[in-house]
Amino acid sequence: MKNALMAGVAGLALVAGGALAQVNEDAPQGGEMVVTYQDDVATLDPAIGYDWQNWSMIKSLFDGLMGYEPGTTTLRNELAASHAISGDGMTHTFVLKDGIKFHNGREITAEDVKYSLDRVTNPETRSPGAGFFGMIAGFDTWNAGEGEGLSGVEVLDDKTVRITLARPDATFSHVMALNFASIVPREAVEASGEDFGREPVGSGAFRLTDWTPGQQLVFERFGDYHRAGVPKLDRVTFDIGLDPTVALLRLQSGEADVPGDGIPPAQFLQVMNNPAQAENVVEGGQLHTGYITLNTRMAPFDNVDVRRAVNMAINKARIVQMINGRAVPANQPLPPTMPGYADDYEGYAFDPEAARALLAKAGHADGFTTELYVMNVDPNPRIAQAIQQDLAEIGVTAEIRSLAQSNVIAAGGEADQAPMIWSGGMAWIADFPDPSNFYGPILGCAGAVPGGWNWSWYCNEEIDARASAADAMADPAKTAEREAAWRSIYVDIMEDAPWVPVFNEQRFTLVSGNVAGDDSLFVDPVHIPVNYDYIHAATGE
Known part of the structure; x- marks a missing residue:
């Protein structure tokens, strides 16, 4: 998700x-x-x-x-x-x-x-x-x-x-x-x-009792919930329309309890270097990949060499530095701790010169102009700017369209609207710890539909069939065989390069x-x- x-x-x-x-x-x-x-x-x-x-x-x-x-x-x-x-x-x-x-x-x-x-x-x-x-x-x-x-x-x-x-x-x-x-x-x-x-x-344990658009939602305890003693809280209030920096100040002053948009990256080190605040920071692992989608149904990204060139153009290590090192560079859709991750897969190395050569092979020696959609919550616009700079180095001019999350989602769900999307703010986290979850909704043919989340609009029917066969291995005795099948699937997807995997977050x-x-x-x-x-x-x- x-x-x-x-x-x-x-x-x-x-x-x-x-x-x-x-x-x-x-x-x-x-x-x-x-x-x-x-x-x-x-x-x-x-x-x-x-x-x-x-x-x-x-x-x-x-x-x-x-x-x-x-x-x-x-x-x-x-x-x-x-x-x-x-x-x-x-x-x-x-x-x-x-x-x-x-x-x-x-x-x-x-x-x-x-x-x-x-x-x-x-x-x-x-x-x-x-x-x-x-x-x-x-x-x-x-x-x-x-x-x-x-x-x-x-x-x-x-x-x-x-x-x-x-x-x-x-x-x-x-x-x-x-x-x-x-x-x-x-x-x-x-x-x-x-x-x-x-x-x-x-x-569920709570019911919605008020929704003032753009301002607030209020959830109250459902008295007839089927689990005794759940929930403990009587009310959860969601305050809407707060810049993440303002939200952090509200939490620090006792007016809020959880900043939904997280610790603003610009304030992260300040928070971590303050012992009183750092003790209230909760850290957890996750099965996450942040990526750039390349719309395979829109020119020039309908050309696999163009997509491979973009993969080679992105300086992932620099982007990780921008988020205080809270991630590791990614080279495939699956995160490293997910079953089916290919340890021996090297991916596309950062190589602007090779990227320019591939663009020339694809008929774009002088580059091209495109659009990069991004969610407007920090640090995503800054990351989009870094991506924009990397693309400029290979002759690609990317106009950034920084929009509210819902607008980016809507654009991605239309086949001919968003050539590129930086997924930050909407990047993928497993719904459950299984390699198939990184495929169906975001890389499979079933997700390449209006309103879907396969924003690269990638649909490889041969890989779809292999994915179905892998999921049909329901016998626990076939676990290793199933993981190997998924490992092969994701390596082959990267040959088609519908994404640029950028990093895996903590x-x-x-x-x-x-x-x-x-x-x-x-x-x-x-x-x-x-x-x-x-x-x-x-x-x-």
């Missing part, structure tokens, strides 16, 4: 199966937390929202059949009381918990599960996450606008849903824990229509003394960036 650069920073620590967060069950109920952001929230519809800012908000408003233990990527049943898997891995049967309710007071039934999965995969919904569900029987037909929903999702009774897969898939249980698999009430969606993202009704965030909880809740691997459900007031620590 997408993240905000240095915003605390949206990451998946590779902790699957690791120690659980130390949740303070005895912490008192009550209190509130204030989180700041510069830009307004684009949407709170779980079928649509897919960025750093709204991901954790949506997770606190909605639940799916599956979820994760706090602070980890360890799966658990959420709205499901049980999850039975057939011996061949092709059939998954979920039985719902008793008494689970939506925020409107209605009890959740199996029909709601069927409706929600049909909705997210309906092409009319234009969900960027639809492709995640491609393993479910009937997806291809339904996604093409034919038939009436996913034939593989069957309601057996009010409490029971059976999901039949078209092929084995090693990622299915994780997919059912994604925001996109959240259960929504049909009546609320139909009543709100296109405004459901502004008027969300879910079954995540830092700052927390006030007013709220408390295990560090992993503030750098939560799936409630990105923050697990609001389990944080509590500092009183009683």
Whole structure:
């Protein structure tokens, strides 16, 4: 999923199966937390929202059949009381918990599960996450606008849903824990229509009680939540429209608790060199790659030599220095700690002279003019300027278009609008610790659709078939073979050069003394960036 650069920073620590967060069950109920952001929230519809800012908000408003233990990527049943898997891995049967309710007071039934999965995969919904569900029987037909929903999702009774897969898939249980698999009430969606993202009704630990566009959102505790004692806080307030530097000052003065856009890079060393502030900095690992997309459907980036030349032109080490060394240069889509990472792959070396030669071979000896889109939160515009300077060295003139996050996302989702995008602020962090997650939404054919997140509009059908075959290796005995398959896939993608992988980040965030909880809740691997459900007031620590 997408993240905000240095915003605390949206990451998946590779902790699957690791120690659980130390949740303070005895912490008192009550209190509130204030989180700041510069830009307004684009949407709170779980079928649509897919960025750093709204991901954790949506997770606190909605639940799916599956979820994760706090602070980890360890799966658990959420709205499901049980999850039975057939011996061949092709059939998954979920039985719902008793008494689970939506925020409107209605009890959740199996029909709601069927409706929600049909909705997210309906092409009319234009969900960027639809492709995640491609393993479910009937997806291809339904996604093409034919038939009436996913034939593989069957309601057996009010409490029971059976999901039949078209092929084995090693990622299915994780997919059912994604925001996109959240259960929504049909009546609320139909009543709100296109405004459901502004008027969300879910079954999560919090419910939305106020949204003043451009100013504030207020979440309040849902009293009928299905997990006793959750959430601890009564309220989470999101203050919108604050420059990250102003937000930091508000936190330092006790007026905010978490700066959603993170520690401003210009103030990072100042914060770290102040012992009183440094002790409130939380650091965590993440499965992240920041990259430049090259739109393969727009000239001249429809020429692979041009794309390779741009890869050779970018001085990644200099960009890492610009962010205080909080990353390492990247040479492939996968981060180094992800299974399937190719340790022996050297990538494209920084070589402006070779880049100029490739441009000449491609018919652009005199260079060309293009546009580079970037999110307008620091340090992203400065990084874009560094990229602009590197491109100028090989004769490429790049006009920077610095826009709000939602505008950059919208541009990337149109096939002919954004020739290049620096992903910072929206770069990729794994939704779950599996190499396939860096492919489908952002490099696969399923993501190269209007409104999708494959902003390079790269679609290699041969690689798509290999990716499907790799995910079909659901037998744990084939883990090594599956990782090798993904390793080969990403090396071959880099031959096509639809991206310039730039760096892999480490995540830092700052927390006030007013709220408390295990560090992993503030750098939560799936409630990105923050697990609001389990944080509590500092009183009683």
